[in-house]
Amino acid sequence: MSRSDVLALGPWAMQVAESVHNLLAMGQRSWLGLLGIAVGSASIVALLNIGRSASDDAMATFKGLGTDVLVASFPGFDSRRTPMPGTLDTRSVHFAMPELMQLAPVSQYAVKVRAGGAELDASVIGTSAALMPVMSLELASGRFISRLDRSGLFAVIGDEAASALGIETRPLRPGDLLGLGDYQFQIIGILRPQPHNPLLPVPVDSSVFIPAHSMARLSSSIRLGHVIARVQPNVDASVAAQSLQRQLQERLRGHEVNVQVPRQLLDGLRRQADIFAWLLAGLGGISLLVAGVGVMNVMLMSVRERRREIGVRMALGARPRDIRSLFLIEAAHLSVVGALLGAAFGCGIAWLFTQLNGWPLNLSFDALLLGVGSSLMTGLFFGCYPAALAARLSPAVALRDD
Known part of the structure; x- marks a missing residue:
């Protein structure tokens, strides 16, 4: 674009074009200021997106493990109280709670x-x-x-336990037996590998499953450990948990009942992940503040070197706000270009990091908006002081400057 074209666009276009020319004339210092803004913007965008992607991956893993499951446990066992039964009539509980799809008693014994x-x-x-x-x-x-196996000698084996015992997943025969204590249990099934679920108290792959009433054959001290239930669709898990707690307390008088709602745990994990992401963004903000100081340093050096030019402009009729606008536009150029370059680089870093960790990339618009917006605001904020300093120069003093 020629100078005549710029003049035709008006004074703002002239200031923009001149600010670009001045920044290019400063050379390496301009690039260093721009690099600082870009690094700060990239830090915020990358860290927020990485934190969000990690959080979403963890949430997806937990959600796939069943957020509609309730786990009842019985802490604070005291031998002076009524002994905990070995199992529970879950059919009566299910009849009293139609909001549950199914519920099952769980007792464990190492053997x-x-x-x-x-x-x-x-x-x-x-x-x-x-x-x-x-x-x-x-x-x-x-x-x-x-239900027909109520107290029979039948066993179902988890995948890892079956592999460790050398039991193949071929069609099972009546002669396939499993020794548990002093008894021989017939193997009636082998489970597929199951993802580990930290929200549930049963290690499926490494366990052996037998009818609840058959546990008495292994030990007389077997006690009910948990009750696991799944709620019906569109039922509030928290409300169902309270109802389940009341039903169990009626049947297990003298024993404390604690019902865990995995959905509440997931909400807590989500809040913690968001807090962690904002802490990461705070670290990026520190680098952005350092970049802002770099922009101010570049602009102060520019003001110092161009004092005679500022004096000439004022002597020719330039107003203080014109001088202020010129330097603010230069700071805005550094901030805009640095923020956009940093946002693109930050997205690239987030993509690479998520690919290396096998996470799905979830680019957050909020992260982009915060990274670019904070970079722009930082550049303009730290450019205000040099611009104001230039606007307050006296023409006579500036023209005497060597």
């Missing part, structure tokens, strides 16, 4: 498991047929425990 010539220390889980839909278990072979 040596034998199959062929192999032995394994494993957890034996005493439960009912309802545990399969409650925990979304899938079978690799055979079947799960049914």
Whole structure:
């Protein structure tokens, strides 16, 4: 664009074009100021997007493990109280609570498991047929425990336990036996590998599942440990948890009942993840403040070197606000270009980091807006003082400057 074209656009276009020319004339100092803004913007955008992607990946993992599941536990056991029963009539609880899809009792006992010539220390889980839909278990072979197996010697094995005992996932035969304590249990099923769920108290892959009433054959001290339930769709899990707690307290008088709602835990994890993301953004903000000081330094050096030019402009009729606008536009140029370059670079860093960790990239518009906006505001804020300093110069003093 020629000078005549710039003049035709008006005084603002002239100031913009002149500010670009002045920044290019400063050379390396302008690039360093721009680089500082870009690094600050990239830090905020990258850290916020990485934190958000990590949070979303963790939330997706937990949500896939069942946020509609309730886990009742019985802390504070005291031997002087009425002993905890070995199992629970969950059918009566289910009848009283139609908002539950299924619920299953869970008791655990550690024992040596034998199959062929192999032995394994494993957890034996005493439960009912309802545990399969409650925990979304899938079978690799055979079947799960049914209501007809009430106190029979039948066992279902988790994937890791089956592999450790050398049990193949072929069609099972009546002769496939599993030694538990002094008894031989018939293997009726082998489970598919199950993702570990830290919200649930059952290590599925490394456990052996038998009917709840059969646990008495292993030990006379077996006690009910948990009750796991799944709520119906469109039912408030928190309300269902309170109802379940009341129902269990009526049946287990003298024992404390604590019902855990995984959805509440996920909400807490989400809040913690958001706090962590904002802490990361705060670290990026520190680098942005350092960049703002760099912009102010560039502009102060520019004012010092151009004092005679400022005096000539004022002598020719330039008003203080014209001088102020010129230097503010230069700071805005550094801020805009640095913020946009930093935002693009920050998105690239976030993409690379998420790809290396196998997370889905979730670019947040809020992160982009905050990164670019804060960079612009920082550049303009730190450019205000040099601009005001230039506008307050006396023409006579400025013209005498060597």
